[in-house]
Amino acid sequence: MLTLDVRDNYTLDEVATTLTSLEQAMPSVPLFLSLFWIRPWLELCETLPLWLTFKDSGQVVGSIFVCSTGYRLPKEPFGSGWFNKTGQPKLDQIWIEYNDILALPGYRQAAINSLLEWCKNQPQQKWILEITDKPKEWLQHPAYSAEISDIPAFRVNLSGSYADYNRFLSQCSSNSRSRIRRAMKYMQQHYGELSLTSLGAQPDAVSLSNMMSLHRRKWGDTSEGSGFDNPTFVQFHKALMAGEDQHAFHCEVLAFYAGDLCLGYTYNLLSHDTVFFYLSAIEYAEESNRFQPGLIMHTLAIAYFAGKGYRTYDFMGGDSQYKRSLSNEQYALTAVHLYKRNWLTQLLSIIKTIAHRFR
Numbered sequence: 001m002l003t004l005d006v007r008d009n010y011t012l013d014e015v016a017t018t019l020t021s022l023e024q025a026m027p028s029v030p031l032f033l034s035l036f037w038i039r040p041w042l043e044l045c046e047t048l049p050l051w052l053t054f055k056d057s058g059q060v061v062g063s064i065f066v067c068s069t070g071y072r073l074p075k076e077p078f079g080s081g082w083f084n085k086t087g088q089p090k091l092d093q094i095w096i097e098y099n100d101i102l103a104l105p106g107y108r109q110a111a112i113n114s115l116l117e118w119c120k121n122q123p124q125q126k127w128i129l130e131i132t133d134k135p136k137e138w139l140q141h142p143a144y145s146a147e148i149s150d151i152p153a154f155r156v157n158l159s160g161s162y163a164d165y166n167r168f169l170s171q172c173s174s175n176s177r178s179r180i181r182r183a184m185k186y187m188q189q190h191y192g193e194l195s196l197t198s199l200g201a202q203p204d205a206v207s208l209s210n211m212m213s214l215h216r217r218k219w220g221d222t223s224e225g226s227g228f229d230n231p232t233f234v235q236f237h238k239a240l241m242a243g244e245d246q247h248a249f250h251c252e253v254l255a256f257y258a259g260d261l262c263l264g265y266t267y268n269l270l271s272h273d274t275v276f277f278y279l280s281a282i283e284y285a286e287e288s289n290r291f292q293p294g295l296i297m298h299t300l301a302i303a304y305f306a307g308k309g310y311r312t313y314d315f316m317g318g319d320s321q322y323k324r325s326l327s328n329e330q331y332a333l334t335a336v337h338l339y340k341r342n343w344l345t346q347l348l349s350i351i352k353t354i355a356h357r358f359r
Contacts, residue, residue: 002114007051031271033102036249040239054111062103062111078125094236099132116141127338135334144338154327156313163307176325183292192259196300199253202241211265214281256297263293273311
């Protein structure tokens, strides 16, 4: 039986030692649960989250961080707990995917059960895990009812032959293949030869500034806004970029050109044999539907990473036409909201059901 240690007073060096030990004992470590991601996040938290570790005979076999938020009236008349997130929109704009408990093989379900037993005795009525590719084990505890939301996600299973982008395009649908080739031909005729340059983990100041500016131009006026208008987001990702020599994980920024025109950039997180496409910043120099820089950039990026031996190019969560056009596998990431089974949460469920029927 596992024992649980809950701490609100710890140093980042203690976290580093523990997570490093766990990672070394695991055959594969999820990037978003690794020290590479967790330490910069903890450095930005104004108040350190609770740190829960799970032990078997004194050995740490699991770890997770827990934050809480207060009442969200009138929507929810109770507080919530968050796993590996804060519940604060500005800080959580550092979007975590593949969220889960970090646990040694064979201990994950027991650690989740132990965690949810602890949560049962806390004042929060709702516990939030966003977003995970392994929801099943979180839905087993009898003390909770669950609301789950599946988010479409897409990836490309790479072949070494895709280093020639024509080989990659040959397995796309005829419509996507034709559209991308027409766009490439148009771009070459009007601007020049297509090319890709790796800027490494830490792009130069001019390129980084240009990438941020292009991203702001596209997303700055949306409801969520560009992350690059959020100082916390910028600080976090600069820390990730600076961590290349310290971890098995690292970042790589790619710049794309048609002749002298910079089409834009992609910012990627690299883990073992997987590329996680995190964001793009695109120069929309024309409004013509023949000008398709995003599709071209991803096609060139897929060829580049296939040539380096990566096996997966992961677009992650979010349903977009360009992801559907380029991917050869669809999967789901899931937001899990767990509610304690009591009169208050049951009443809220009834109210939600009634409101949904009369929309």
